[in-house]
Amino acid sequence: MTNPVIRPRRLRTSGALRRLASEIRVHPAELVLPMFVREGDDSRPIGSMPGVVQHSIDSARRAVVQAAEAGVGGIMLFGVPSRRDATGTGATDPSGILNLATRALVDEIGDALVVQTDLCLDEFTDHGHCGVLAADGHVDNDATLERYRDMALAQATAGSALLGLSGMMDGQVAAVREALDTNGFEDTALLAYSAKYASAFYGPFREAVASTLVGDRRTYQLDPANRREGVREAQLDIDEGADIVMVKPAGSYLDVLADVAAMSNIPVWAYQVSGEYAMIEAAAAQGWIDRRRAVEESVLGIRRAGADAVLTYWAVELAIWFKEEQA
Numbered sequence: 001m002t003n004p005v006i007r008p009r010r011l012r013t014s015g016a017l018r019r020l021a022s023e024i025r026v027h028p029a030e031l032v033l034p035m036f037v038r039e040g041d042d043s044r045p046i047g048s049m050p051g052v053v054q055h056s057i058d059s060a061r062r063a064v065v066q067a068a069e070a071g072v073g074g075i076m077l078f079g080v081p082s083r084r085d086a087t088g089t090g091a092t093d094p095s096g097i098l099n100l101a102t103r104a105l106v107d108e109i110g111d112a113l114v115v116q117t118d119l120c121l122d123e124f125t126d127h128g129h130c131g132v133l134a135a136d137g138h139v140d141n142d143a144t145l146e147r148y149r150d151m152a153l154a155q156a157t158a159g160s161a162l163l164g165l166s167g168m169m170d171g172q173v174a175a176v177r178e179a180l181d182t183n184g185f186e187d188t189a190l191l192a193y194s195a196k197y198a199s200a201f202y203g204p205f206r207e208a209v210a211s212t213l214v215g216d217r218r219t220y221q222l223d224p225a226n227r228r229e230g231v232r233e234a235q236l237d238i239d240e241g242a243d244i245v246m247v248k249p250a251g252s253y254l255d256v257l258a259d260v261a262a263m264s265n266i267p268v269w270a271y272q273v274s275g276e277y278a279m280i281e282a283a284a285a286q287g288w289i290d291r292r293r294a295v296e297e298s299v300l301g302i303r304r305a306g307a308d309a310v311l312t313y314w315a316v317e318l319a320i321w322f323k324e325e326q327a
């Protein structure tokens with residue numbers, strides 16, 4: 001028996017060496033905080049997402065200032081309207097909750113972070129689908145594109161810098177890009193939720209936006225079995241003019257994320273979704289895992305797989321921890 005000559009453990013012998021040899025780190029500037037804003041004067045807790053709330057516009061103002069102070073790169077806004085209808089008119093109404101909140105938060109925060117908006121109809125439709133329905137009840141792709149075009153103009157007008165296309169309609173990036181460009185919004189950027197899977201991990205989000213959805217989204221979101229198709233969707237969105245592509249959820253789709261990161265010539269983001277958040281919070285609350293280490297490791301894994309930025313409900317807390325570690 002000869003002793004090993006190659007000893008990878010050398011670089012793990014001290015904290016200082018480990019820090020220096022670390023391949024990646026999670027910087028606050030590449031974190032995006034998803035935020036829910038409800039109609040009404042008071043904020044409300046979300047039971048399945050301890051620590052996350054449905055904000056009022058006022059509490060959202062305070063939260064966005066806190067996020068900017070922590071160094072977080074951006075926020076992604078979702079609206080929780082009090083009234084919904086078949087075509088989601090609240091989404092295109094300039095005084096709909098999402099558009100009002102966008103304007104208020106852009107006013108509040110200026111250029112300190114990027115205010116982004118979810119461009120999808122599900123929060124605004126009474127049936128809870130991401131698009132409008134045809135007479136036979138199926139989600140009508142091309143009629144939905146018309147709604148998305150109007151929604152994009154409403155959001156851009158409200159001041160959103162980056163529109164998050166999360167509806168999984170075919171052709172949505174091209175349709176929205178064209179609507180923006182022909183209306184003077186050439187500089188409004190598009191984040192395409194390209195590889196968005198029909199996932200059980202969106203469960204707590206349904207509570208967060210008080211969704212009325214019955215059934216599922218499997219006729220438009222991707223089948224969790226399909227890796228190659230996720231890459232195809234990302235390529236289509238790049239070709240249609242997306243500025244950023246995204247994979248969602250993150251933790252169970254790291255292979256897709258790595259594939260997209262390898263082929264993309266534009267930034268690739270990932271969304272650590274509500275169920276990923278809830279699982280770690282729940283296990284930590286039981287004392288079954290070390291909360292901080294699990295949170296940091298989960299986001300590090302997403303970065304390591306190839307995400308340039310990560311949407312995560314822990315964005316502010318991660319940013320604060322990052323700063324503590326620098327001090």
Ligand code: PBG
Pocket residue numbers: 118120121122123130166167201202203204205217272273274275
């Ligand atoms: C659709 C949308 C959803 C999420 C973000 N945008 C819900 C869905 O597709 O069912 C889920 C985010 C999360 O679970 O954290 N507007």
